[in-house]
Amino acid sequence: MPDDAMDQVEGLPARQAALLEGRRGDERHPELGWNIAEYVSHATDSLRNWSERLGRARFYNDVALAGGLWSLERAAHAWVDSVSAITTAGT
Numbered sequence: 001m002p003d004d005a006m007d008q009v010e011g012l013p014a015r016q017a018a019l020l021e022g023r024r025g026d027e028r029h030p031e032l033g034w035n036i037a038e039y040v041s042h043a044t045d046s047l048r049n050w051s052e053r054l055g056r057a058r059f060y061n062d063v064a065l066a067g068g069l070w071s072l073e074r075a076a077h078a079w080v081d082s083v084s085a086i087t088t089a090g091t
Contacts, residue, residue: 009047016040044082 025037034042063071 012043016043 020036020040023036025040026035028035032039060068
């Protein structure tokens with residue numbers, strides 16, 4: 001079961017990109033509160049939040065420095081990519 005969940009999450013970006021191809025992001029379903037971009041962002045935040053929770057559950061004091069630096073690099077790149085996308089979209 002965990003492998004299935006990891007496969008689903010890992011494939012989520014590609015499935016969403018294919019499903020939303022040609023959309024602007026501001027479209028919304030009349031019975032739902034958010035637009036497409038808001039739901040994508042919510043899913044992103046949710047996955048990041050769960051990553052942090054799992055990180056706390058694994059006890060940070062047990063993480064090897066090399067692993068921590070690797071994780072920091074990935075998180076920093078993800079943050080820069082996110083902020084860049086937002087600022088580019090806003091111009």
